[in-house]
Amino acid sequence: MKLRKLEIILQGFENFPAPDAALEQYVTPPEVAARLLFHAYMKRDLMDKSALDLGCGTGIIACGAALLDAAKVTGVDIDPGAIAAARRNAEKSGVEVEFVISDITDFECRHFDTAVMNPPFGAQKKHADRPFIDKALECADVIYGIFNEGSIPFIRSYISGRGEIDETVSCSFPIKKTFAHHKKECLEIRVEIIRITKI
Numbered sequence: 001m002k003l004r005k006l007e008i009i010l011q012g013f014e015n016f017p018a019p020d021a022a023l024e025q026y027v028t029p030p031e032v033a034a035r036l037l038f039h040a041y042m043k044r045d046l047m048d049k050s051a052l053d054l055g056c057g058t059g060i061i062a063c064g065a066a067l068l069d070a071a072k073v074t075g076v077d078i079d080p081g082a083i084a085a086a087r088r089n090a091e092k093s094g095v096e097v098e099f100v101i102s103d104i105t106d107f108e109c110r111h112f113d114t115a116v117m118n119p120p121f122g123a124q125k126k127h128a129d130r131p132f133i134d135k136a137l138e139c140a141d142v143i144y145g146i147f148n149e150g151s152i153p154f155i156r157s158y159i160s161g162r163g164e165i166d167e168t169v170s171c172s173f174p175i176k177k178t179f180a181h182h183k184k185e186c187l188e189i190r191v192e193i194i195r196i197t198k199i
Helices: 003-011 030-042 060-067 080-093 130-139 152-158
Strands: 050-054 072-077 098-101 112-117 140-148 163-176 186-198
Touching (some): 030 060, 030 112, 030 140, 030 186, 050 130, 060 112, 072 080, 112 130, 152 163, 152 186
Parallel strands (some): 050 072, 050 112
16 A cells, blocks of 8 residues: 555544543644554564554554554553544444553553554653553564654653664644644644664
8 A cells, every 4th residue: 555545544534522632632643644654564564563552542543554454453542432433443444453442551561563653742741651652662572653853862761771763754743723722723843753673
């Protein structure tokens, strides 16, 4: 599947039915999700591999991994409403994904080849991304995550002795007006898709 086709499929996905600001439930833009997934696919980290999406929300990254021929995909999220939407998105796109309602810190880890995630950026709760990084390193050999531009020095220090950053891809992340505190209809921020390999 080509990148543009994947992006078009993901554009048709259902969004959060009742987004929660405290959980930073912003929709992962289809173009960013597709870019992360296609990069993982080209690195041979998805096809015929097991994949874990931490904080999967409505399943855009988890379902995308399944569309790119991941052998088994599991998505974990604390929000039952988001998981219900994720299950509908999986059905609509004709893929099988195991969705689990759980706080990621409580998720009982088993081995996955690859973890993919768009963790909270920490706008509402400082260091909200740390439990996601920790769980990904616990569960998977390779991790792909979307982080605020400029996060690399922190992440490199935080994962020291556990993992190494070996690639980054910079891109724009448009956030559409979702909550009352948003002033603009759309705010574009710069993010980095970071690939981490476990030591």
